Amino acid sequence: MIYPKKINARKTNIILNLFAVVSILVAILLIIINKLTTPNIHWAALSNAGIVYLWITVIYSINKNINIAAHVMIQTFAISLLNLYIDYKLGMDGWSLSISIPIIIIIANVTMLFLTIVSSRRYIRYAIFQLIILGFSTLPAIFIYENMVHNRVLSYVATGIVAINFIITICLSASDVKDEIIRKFHL
């Protein structure tokens, strides 16, 4: 073998189809949760738009050979700050904390989970960004703890997904994460 192992075309197709099905199921599940919990606020539409946005970002990053994790991290920060600023300017109703930021965190974590599973061989490239995103993703839990949000459904969902992401990451890539921490913070 004179080339590094690549996922073959058939497997790529299976993975893409699998994630397409998972995306559709998640979208349907979010609509059901939305209808059962807070039918007056259509946050599921925003979440599903986020899923579409996630697909565009991942495909764009892969085709353009960009580090997807870095891309996801920057976008997570930028969009969260933008939402917070708009909410603040419109009178700080708190929608950015109870709806937008949890949705952004869900999308970022699902993307990172996807990357961890699909490209565990190259995970070292993503490790540091994954750690930062996980750190940032503790915000919904802080919002709940500090009583900063009235509608807590999405914050709970986000915190649950972050916990799953964290556990899977540790199981699959603990040694990579450790290596990356040693490399970045050596004295």
Next chain:
Amino acid sequence: MDKKKELEWRKLDNSAKIFPISAGKKYSAVFRLSAILKENINRKKLDIAVNKALKKYESFKVRMKYGFFWYYFEHNTKKPIIRREKEYPCKYINPKTNNNYLFKVTYFKNKINIDINHSLADGNSASIFFREIVYSYLELAHEENFKDDERKVRKVEEVTTEDSYISNYDKKAKSNASAKKAYKLKGKKLKLGAISVTHEIIDFEKLREKCKEKDVTVTQYLSAVLLYSIYTENCGATMKEEKNILRKPLKLCIPVDLRKYYSSKTMSNFFSYITLETYMENVKSFDDILDIVKKDFKQKLTLEELNKTMSGNVKIGINPVIRVIPLFLKKILVRLSYIEIRKYTTLTYSNIGRIGIIGKYQQYLDYFVMLISPDPMEKIKCSSCTLGNKLVFTFTSILADNKIEKAFCKFLTSQGINVEIESNGVLE
């Protein structure tokens, strides 16, 4: 590093001008040379070898800058970064990832790769530079075997970066471009930017015997096998496809090193091409295709014909109207016209021939490979090179099936020529 050196710059040669303007993520204009050694690669030694080679061939120690009318090269003061191979081969070289260098040296197990942006060099100059890297690496890895004698390298004053197109083109030459659009390969494409690589390692002696028997050159024979494989795999696939392949000619573009025809020692690009044109209506057997290819070669591979093609391209590059168009506008115009131009080729096959390696170094080397980047307009590209008794014919493809690669191998095997297959596993 003196200031004068830092300020050195040079124009791109006539062929090179087009590559950065037309290149992008989908059409990378990158080709690769790889040397497969009989031992694993040491990264540190490879790093030293690359820097030693750069000192001898400074024309590669450049970065590309954006001018108002054209791109230009500027001396690069930084060192290139050597990495382990991770990506697909021949991908667009983002200058930011390699200290602005227009080439990328990577390694994997016992293999050294160099991916080169075509604006920097053609296959011939790239192989000279790459051989220098391989020689330097082997000298570092086996110091005890090479300490006594010093290898003679080309004298620096003999190597130039002159634009040999300008000094050799004929102002009065008439265009010989064909007006007929080519048959295009169709099929489902690979997803997520994947590139499939198939190396067919051919027994060179057996192949040469076969070529002697048929009274053709190796390039002519392999071109004919390639055209025959495309024909057999697409003719009869569907009614529509059969109609298509019989209606439009199969056009095979073959780059030609012009240094063999003109006295040039430039390390910049200096190549032209011939386009073989095969109408499949009257083809009944492989021998029919071989006859057509042989005649086409005889007719087109002449100094006069090559000069016509080269001069036609030079005249476009030096046209005063084109020269004064600002670069950002040139990019739009060239990209649009490039899509149109490339409708006249089915695929490209480049044979850089024998890689001349000094005897003492050959014991450490297994074989060399060359790869060219495929793109949406030419979904498969082929290349070959030879070391010892191994001719490696390489298919790089963005199509999700490898029927042409299989047909090519099957045909050679049926002719009693031994073929071994090596691939990057995308279509396994």
